[in-house]
Amino acid sequence: MKVKQQPLTLWERLYLPAVLEGFRVTARHFFRRKVTMQYPEEKWVVPEGYRGAPYLVRDPEGRIKCVSCQLCEFVCPPKAIRIVPPGPAPNPAAGRVEKAPLEFEIDMLRCIFCGYCQEACPEEAIFLMRDYSFTGLSRPEMIYPLDRLLELGGTHADSVWKWRNK
Numbered sequence: 001m002k003v004k005q006q007p008l009t010l011w012e013r014l015y016l017p018a019v020l021e022g023f024r025v026t027a028r029h030f031f032r033r034k035v036t037m038q039y040p041e042e043k044w045v046v047p048e049g050y051r052g053a054p055y056l057v058r059d060p061e062g063r064i065k066c067v068s069c070q071l072c073e074f075v076c077p078p079k080a081i082r083i084v085p086p087g088p089a090p091n092p093a094a095g096r097v098e099k100a101p102l103e104f105e106i107d108m109l110r111c112i113f114c115g116y117c118q119e120a121c122p123e124e125a126i127f128l129m130r131d132y133s134f135t136g137l138s139r140p141e142m143i144y145p146l147d148r149l150l151e152l153g154g155t156h157a158d159s160v161w162k163w164r165n166k
């Protein structure tokens with residue numbers, strides 16, 4: 001079906017009314033109270049439930065909660081997560097912790113902050129934090145490795161505490 005294009009009216013073809021309208025909008029905003037922030041000295045306080053960068057967390061005894069199940073890697077729409085599981089042999093130095101990931105990376109340039117990884121995780125090991133301010137000078141720098149993800153995530157004291165000594 002062909003859609004007929006409406007011709008511009010004389011008023012729309014004139015240059016000056018659009019310029020004057022632009023000045024009117026500028027003048028209106030000029031006298032209004034400004035909300036511009038002096039970033040990075042001032043930062044936006046994000047609301048509760050804000051979905052920022054995904055980080056890994058430790059349990060209250062400092063042990064990694066992730067069990068390398070790879071559900072988050074599977075569910076991640078842009079394939080931003082890469083996990084290398086440790087395989088069948090547990091690491092004796094880790095005590096009761098079995099199957100902690102050997103490698104865990106999140107490409108923050110690929111991540112779309114959807115929160116699927118957090119929803120899929122059975123161990124409550126990955127959370128979208130309220131961090132929206134992260135930069136890097138190169139692409140490799142924006143691929144966060146395991147230790148950095150754990151450092152940024154910190155400790156979560158919740159009910160899912162798999163490796164607790166009974």
Ligand code: SF4
Pocket residue numbers: 054072075076077078079080081106110111112113114115116117118128
């Ligand atoms: S927030 Fe979404 S895009 Fe980012 S790592 Fe998690 S699942 Fe992938």
Ligand code: SF4
Pocket residue numbers: 065066067068069070071072073083117120121122123124125126
């Ligand atoms: S973060 Fe959660 S979902 Fe992802 S591998 Fe670890 S335990 Fe599984």
